[in-house]
Amino acid sequence: xxxxxxxxxxxxxxxxxxxxxxxxxxxxxxxxxxxxxxxxxxxxxxxxxxxxxxxxxxxxxxxxxxxxxxxxxxxxxxxxxxxxxxxxxxxxxxxxxxxxxxxxxxxxxxxxxxxxxxxxxxxxxxxxxxxxxxxxxxxxxxxxxxxxxxxxxxxxxxxxxxxxxxxxxxxxxxxxxxxxxxxxxxxxxxxxxxxxxxxxxxxxxxxxxxxxxxxxxxxxxxxxxxxxxxxxxxxxxxxxxxxxxxxxxxxxxxxxxxxxxxxxxxxxxxxxxxxxxxxxxxxxxxxxxxxxxxxxxxxxxxxxxxxxxxxxxxxxxxxxxxxxxxxxxxxxxxxxxxxxxxxxxxxxxxxxxxxxxxxxxxxxxxxx
Amino acid sequence: xxxxxxxxxxxxxxxxxxxxxxxxxxxxxxxxxxxxxxxxxxxxxxxxxxxxxxxxxxxxxxxxxxxxxxxxxxxxxxxxxxxxxxxxxxxxxxxxxxxxxxxxxxxxxxxxxxxxxxxxxxxxxxxxxxxxxxxxxxxxxxxxxxxxxxxxxxxxxxxxxxxxxxxxxxxxxxxxxxxxxxxxxxxxxxxxxxxxxxxxxxxxxxxxxxxxxxxxxxxxx
Numbered sequence: 396x397x398x399x400x401x402x403x404x405x406x407x408x409x410x411x412x413x414x415x416x417x418x419x420x421x422x423x424x425x426x427x428x429x430x431x432x433x434x435x436x437x438x439x440x441x442x443x444x445x446x447x448x449x450x451x452x453x454x455x456x457x458x459x460x461x462x463x464x465x466x467x468x469x470x471x472x473x474x475x476x477x478x479x480x481x482x483x484x485x486x487x488x489x490x491x492x493x494x495x496x497x498x499x500x501x502x503x504x505x506x507x508x509x510x511x512x513x514x515x516x517x518x519x520x521x522x523x524x525x526x527x528x529x530x531x532x533x534x535x536x537x538x539x540x541x542x543x544x545x546x547x548x549x550x551x552x553x554x555x556x557x558x559x560x561x562x563x564x565x566x567x568x569x570x571x572x573x574x575x576x577x578x579x580x581x582x583x584x585x586x587x588x589x590x591x592x593x594x595x596x597x598x599x600x601x602x603x604x605x606x607x608x609x610x611x612x613x614x615x616x617x618x619x620x621x622x623x624x625x626x627x628x629x630x631x632x633x634x635x636x637x638x639x640x641x642x643x644x645x646x647x648x649x650x651x652x653x654x655x656x657x658x659x660x661x662x663x664x665x666x667x668x669x670x671x672x673x674x675x676x677x678x679x680x681x682x683x684x685x686x687x688x689x690x691x692x693x694x695x696x697x698x699x700x701x702x703x704x705x706x707x708x709x710x711x712x713x714x715x716x717x718x719x720x721x722x723x724x725x726x727x728x729x730x731x732x733x734x735x736x737x738x739x740x741x742x743x744x745x746x747x748x749x750x751x752x753x754x755x756x757x758x759x760x761x762x763x
Numbered sequence: 764x765x766x767x768x769x770x771x772x773x774x775x776x777x778x779x780x781x782x783x784x785x786x787x788x789x790x791x792x793x794x795x796x797x798x799x800x801x802x803x804x805x806x807x808x809x810x811x812x813x814x815x816x817x818x819x820x821x822x823x824x825x826x827x828x829x830x831x832x833x834x835x836x837x838x839x840x841x842x843x844x845x846x847x848x849x850x851x852x853x854x855x856x857x858x859x860x861x862x863x864x865x866x867x868x869x870x871x872x873x874x875x876x877x878x879x880x881x882x883x884x885x886x887x888x889x890x891x892x893x894x895x896x897x898x899x900x901x902x903x904x905x906x907x908x909x910x911x912x913x914x915x916x917x918x919x920x921x922x923x924x925x926x927x928x929x930x931x932x933x934x935x936x937x938x939x940x941x942x943x944x945x946x947x948x949x950x951x952x953x954x955x956x957x958x959x960x961x962x963x964x965x966x967x968x969x970x971x972x973x974x975x976x977x978x979x980x981x982x983x984x
Contacts, residue, residue: 585835
């Protein structure tokens with residue numbers, strides 16, 4: 396029988412909007428952990444084991460926390476599975492430079508027909524083969540995620556933590572957005588909106604299945620569902636209703652029905668749309684909100700329905716003192732806890748964060 | 764020859780832009796150009812259209828995606844106008860030089876900010892991306908710019924933004940400097956107060972909605 400650790404029980408109870416001995420902590424560390432551990436960015440990006448070791452250094456020195464975001468997967472995923480090129484350290488950038496946000500898209504406007512005929516895996520194959528590769532998306536996905544599995548097992552069984560994401564369900568509209576790049580995406584919405592919609596319909600099931608399959612391969616049932624493009628900052632309500640929410644709602648329902656926990660990554664300000672989350676399955680999802688959203692209002696609306704995580708802003712981690720961080724976190728805990736809340740940083744801990752500030756997040760939870 | 768309905772057609776052009784009907788905007792523009800319509804009048808109506816979208820964005824009725832779509836239609840129309848009327852000089856409330864800083868290719872913000880400032884009445888000189896600090900200074904002098912807008916998205920772009928601001932200040936340029944919001948394909952990356960103080964531009968903006976008013980304020984409008 397697999398033992399269930401205190402951390403794992405804490406996170407499960409938070410998802411079910413129940414109270415446990417304390418509010419659990421989740422942290423998403425990437426290149427900051429590399430820096431603290433003396434690891435160069437190229438190694439962190441392309442060597443999942445070394446990346447995991449860097450995060451483990453932070454984990455052990457902080458006395459451990461409850462949920463660890465599996466950022467050891469990201470470089471490999473970007474390199475082997477995505478449909479665009481990102482300038483990467485040691486490849487097109489110097490070894491110690493950070494990957495750039497500049498995406499070099501590889502999907503062309505006629506590829507929507509490929510998506511419609513052959514689904515998302517078919518589209519990925521066509522695009523990756525443009526890079527000059529002999530490529531099979533399904534085989535590559537299996538190979539990559541099976542490669543990650545030992546690290547996930549280690550964190551769950553040896554460290555007793557919860558890996559905070561297994562696979563990913565990236566909804567079609569976002570997959571197309573990244574694959575086409577900003578200007579291509581805008582053109583498509585202007586010039587062939589019906590085709591975009593048809594392609595969303597045709598590839599939706601694949602995107603849900605991908606999240607489930609990847610999660611099964613690594614033995615973690617939390618499926619990451621990113622939705623940054625759909626915030627009111629980015630999209631009108633009309634576009635949100637047409638290209639996003641129906642798919643989002645259906646994906647969450649399907650994932651929960653199949654035994655997975657959707658982790659909904661809603662960056663920027665989602666305050667106007669918080670009520671919509673009440674349409675998602677009760678006590679079965681984690682919604683990751685940032686400090687841009689009115690978190691107190693989120694608790695008023697979602698309390699008892701959905702677990703909230705997030706809330707520690709990046710500027711506090713880079714500019715504040717450990718004491719300020721701890722006090723801020725204790726305030727979050729008192730306002731958003733004790734049930735249905737996981738204390739977490741917004742998005743990613745910035746690279747120039749002092750380690751002591753991250754430790755202060757962990758200490759806040761343990762002393763609150 | 765008496766021309767009927769000329770104003771109505773230009774209004775329709777403006778509306779096509781606001782309602783993101785690209786094909787219709789192109790058709791109406793070509794009709795007006797073939798009709799010999801005054802290009803400055805066309806620009807006025809396009810300006811009104813993009814300014815309306817800018818206000819819709821401020822009110823939360825549209826998002827960055829729709830602003831991007833309108834910006835694309837506008838740029839198509841302006842390019843078409845330039846093809847017909849080379850050297851067209853448009854009256855403006857001021858002149859803006861805009862570019863993405865050295866080593867950076869984050870250009871989502873640049874297009875959106877340029878369009879919003881055009882809507883607010885400015886003449887825009889876009890230097891593109893990966894712009895050296897001295898190039899901002901040169902162009903600002905060449906066109907007697909009132910404002911220089913810097914954009915940059917990379918995680919280490921704060922350093923290059925600061926470098927560009929310092930170069931402009933050292934040159935003695937009278938142009939005011941704005942650092943534009945940092946907009947990625949799925950996120951807006953805020954520059955916090957401490958970094959704003961470090962960069963020391965005349966304005967460091969985290970919100971697209973503030974761009975036009977900030978620019979107008981800086982030139983005393």
